[in-house]
Amino acid sequence: MSQSEFAIIERYFSQAGLAFSKPGIDLGIGDDCALLSVPSGQQLALSMDILHQDVHFPANAEPNDIARRALAVNLSDLAAMGAEPLGFTLGLSLPAVDEHWLDKFSQGLLSSAQDYSCPLIGGDLSQGPLSIVIQVHGLVAQDQAIRRSGAVPGDLIFVTGNLGDAAIALLLMQLDSHISQSVQLNTNQLTAAHRNHFLDAYFDPVPKLEFARSVCRLINSGIDISDGLVGDIGHILKASGVNGRINTASLPLSSAMKQCVNADGQIAAALTGGDDYQLCVTLAADNSEEFRRIANELKVRVNCIGEITALSQSLNDQDSENQGQDSEVSEQLKIFDAAGRQLQNITRPYTHFIKESS
Amino acid sequence: MSQSEFAIIERYFSQAGLAFSKPGIDLGIGDDCALLSVPSGQQLALSMDILHQDVHFPANAEPNDIARRALAVNLSDLAAMGAEPLGFTLGLSLPAVDEHWLDKFSQGLLSSAQDYSCPLIGGDLSQGPLSIVIQVHGLVAQDQAIRRSGAVPGDLIFVTGNLGDAAIALLLMQLDSHISQSVQLNTNQLTAAHRNHFLDAYFDPVPKLEFARSVCRLINSGIDISDGLVGDIGHILKASGVNGRINTASLPLSSAMKQCVNADGQIAAALTGGDDYQLCVTLAADNSEEFRRIANELKVRVNCIGEITALSQSLNDQDSENQGQDSEVSEQLKIFDAAGRQLQNITRPYTHFIKESS
Numbered sequence: 131m132s133q134s135e136f137a138i139i140e141r142y143f144s145q146a147g148l149a150f151s152k153p154g155i156d157l158g159i160g161d162d163c164a165l166l167s168v169p170s171g172q173q174l175a176l177s178m179d180i181l182h183q184d185v186h187f188p189a190n191a192e193p194n195d196i197a198r199r200a201l202a203v204n205l206s207d208l209a210a211m212g213a214e215p216l217g218f219t220l221g222l223s224l225p226a227v228d229e230h231w232l233d234k235f236s237q238g239l240l241s242s243a244q245d246y247s248c249p250l251i252g253g254d255l256s257q258g259p260l261s262i263v264i265q266v267h268g269l270v271a272q273d274q275a276i277r278r279s280g281a282v283p284g285d286l287i288f289v290t291g292n293l294g295d296a297a298i299a300l301l302l303m304q305l306d307s308h309i310s311q312s313v314q315l316n317t318n319q320l321t322a323a324h325r326n327h328f329l330d331a332y333f334d335p336v337p338k339l340e341f342a343r344s345v346c347r348l349i350n351s352g353i354d355i356s357d358g359l360v361g362d363i364g365h366i367l368k369a370s371g372v373n374g375r376i377n378t379a380s381l382p383l384s385s386a387m388k389q390c391v392n393a394d395g396q397i398a399a400a401l402t403g404g405d406d407y408q409l410c411v412t413l414a415a416d417n418s419e420e421f422r423r424i425a426n427e428l429k430v431r432v433n434c435i436g437e438i439t440a441l442s443q444s445l446n447d448q449d450s451e452n453q454g455q456d457s458e459v460s461e462q463l464k465i466f467d468a469a470g471r472q473l474q475n476i477t478r479p480y481t482h483f484i485k486e487s488s
Numbered sequence: 489m490s491q492s493e494f495a496i497i498e499r500y501f502s503q504a505g506l507a508f509s510k511p512g513i514d515l516g517i518g519d520d521c522a523l524l525s526v527p528s529g530q531q532l533a534l535s536m537d538i539l540h541q542d543v544h545f546p547a548n549a550e551p552n553d554i555a556r557r558a559l560a561v562n563l564s565d566l567a568a569m570g571a572e573p574l575g576f577t578l579g580l581s582l583p584a585v586d587e588h589w590l591d592k593f594s595q596g597l598l599s600s601a602q603d604y605s606c607p608l609i610g611g612d613l614s615q616g617p618l619s620i621v622i623q624v625h626g627l628v629a630q631d632q633a634i635r636r637s638g639a640v641p642g643d644l645i646f647v648t649g650n651l652g653d654a655a656i657a658l659l660l661m662q663l664d665s666h667i668s669q670s671v672q673l674n675t676n677q678l679t680a681a682h683r684n685h686f687l688d689a690y691f692d693p694v695p696k697l698e699f700a701r702s703v704c705r706l707i708n709s710g711i712d713i714s715d716g717l718v719g720d721i722g723h724i725l726k727a728s729g730v731n732g733r734i735n736t737a738s739l740p741l742s743s744a745m746k747q748c749v750n751a752d753g754q755i756a757a758a759l760t761g762g763d764d765y766q767l768c769v770t771l772a773a774d775n776s777e778e779f780r781r782i783a784n785e786l787k788v789r790v791n792c793i794g795e796i797t798a799l800s801q802s803l804n805d806q807d808s809e810n811q812g813q814d815s816e817v818s819e820q821l822k823i824f825d826a827a828g829r830q831l832q833n834i835t836r837p838y839t840h841f842i843k844e845s846s
Contacts, residue, residue: 156531157633161636162566162569180581182614185615211519275515275523279519353520354520
């Protein structure tokens with residue numbers, strides 16, 4: 131049966147488990163606008179992400195997985211600011227009505243919306259090439275949001291969880307990846323459990339919402355790792371006007387990664403793979419004990435991978451000259467290996483519109 | 489020169505004229521989230537619209553026009569709630585980097601952002617089929633927002649401006665239109681000025697922001713006309729639990745429409761053409777004099793096209809039975825012509841996923 135967008139919205143997206151009410155959401159789906167209330171002393175944090183078929187997920191991915199991932203990667207941006215989820219909007223484009231797909235997709239959204247107390251509050255539905263645009267909205271105490279710009283020399287650089295696993299999933303799904311040249315998979319070692327581990331890292335990243343809110347006061351700067359560690363630390367360094375150094379020996383790698391991927395590939399995936407949706411934060415060394423204690427309490431694994439250093443004058447000049455140029459591999463970040471040698475040729479982090487061959 | 493999305497955002501979308509600061513926007517482009525403050529006693533209104541090439545605008549449309557239209561149709565949703573623009577987010581998908589296109593597109597956005605004091609505060613940029621997703625954010629005094637659900641029997645139904653012109657533009661641009669069967673263009677009469685009039689109605693709709701805020705207190709319900717008058721009044725009737733009647737003799741039509749389009753085509757375009765982005769509101773007859781006075785003062789033309797009536801019990805029952813069915817041509821709306829005859833076969837309003845032939 132062919133259905134209009136209004137019937138689809140009513141059937142799949144207005145259901146009580148997905149578009150549930152909570153304090154702060156005064157009006158949800160069904161009018162020209164949704165209406166939110168923001169309590170006095172709080173700010174509204176908002177972030178939007180686009181996901182396209184064949185760019186951000188394979189065409190044959192389970193709709194339930196696509197939905198969960200779409201909401202999680204957005205919630206990860208709220209986590210990076212230390213904000214608490216309030217609700218999300220969805221811009222969904224579909225080539226045609228596929229009831230099975232819509233049913234599974236909306237069930238996936240519903241389960242994540244419940245998990246993170248973040249209901250659907252509005253959006254748009256259109257005919258078009260399959261894509262998902264989500265905007266999340268969250269609350270954070272006035273002037274308490276974690277920003278990229280607060281890193282200071284002497285800060286330690288921490289990351290949560292493991293890095294690089296989602297990038298290996300991309301290769302397993304044969305999606306376009308900028309690290310495919312560096313990675314060799316040891317297919318003899320690759321069990322079904324390994325495969326599931328990598329795919330879970332890609333499709334079901336866990337936004338570190340509670341953790342971020344709990345350690346917010348201890349942190350000077352933070353970002354979520356979406357484009358790859360090197361590129362994302364680069365954003366912190368640029369916004370804060372500092373340098374940084376990290377050591378590849380400290381990069382947190384899963385046992386699946388260690389067993390199934392060649393050594394260079396492990397480093398490439400962890401440094402520039404992207405899609406990790408782990409947090410990268412910087413904090414004063416004095417706060418690190420308390421930081422580790424809270425992480426331990428919340429069962430979030432954290433690893434110190436480096437430190438923030440002062441910006442050298444020469445780099446400062448050089449940086450000004452490079453403005454507007456394609457300088458995603460920041461000169462401000464130095465990367466050392468276990469033997470203390472500085473790595474020179476880091477794979478470019480993932481960027482749209484630039485291919486390795488160009 | 490190939491550029492990463494970060495360089496594109498910096499060059500085209502972070503420019504001061506587009507991403508300007510204003511009170512309430514505490515943090516704009518450049519971090520994991522934007523941060524907004526909502527003053528005490530106000531609510532945040534938000535609305536998202538998707539625009540796809542070949543569905544919502546022709547591939548060869550001027551990027552400046554695409555941008556202005558994209559922001560205007562979103563701002564029209566804020567107008568429909570009586571909200572004042574605060575800022576907008578942009579999810580832009582591009583197949584490739586086209587500097588000329590980006591320059592013109594960002595200039596179009598900038599001019600509209602300035603016109604309506606609505607800066608760009610964040611979003612996402614991705615490689616993908618050309619599409620534009622905009623979410624607007626506005627402020628409205630607590631519990632003062634115009635809703636679809638407030639219409640009561642006895643209310644007069646008013647619309648602003650002219651109806652149907654944008655639908656004629658779609659035909660001129662040879663985009664898919666559900667009214668193409670009803671409309672015959674009198675090409676002998678169609679001057680360049682007429683053509684421009686229709687195209688302007690499509691590409692440069694003027695959101696009735698100030699007007700809506702000024703008449704907000706006089707109005708019981710409202711909606712902006714995006715899918716076509718019949719469908720959009722239908723949303724008011726459904727949300728309010730009332731019936732309505734309109735008279736085609738009262739539909740406001742431009743002189744270009746009267747000169748260039750056959751009589752049946754005029755009615756079809758005005759009733760179901762869509763893309764008008766005029767406001768349709770209902771108000772008590774006692775308020776109509778004051779309403780007309782304010783409209784006159786703000787140079788917004790308004791026309792009374794009908795009235796709200798009580799919901800009959802039988803229709804109420806019938807409606808429950810039809811739930812989930814495709815009932816966009818609402819049984820709750822009766823349409824009469826100048827001679828007082830009720831129209832029976834109204835063209836279906838525009839809906840995604842349903843074609844006339846199905």
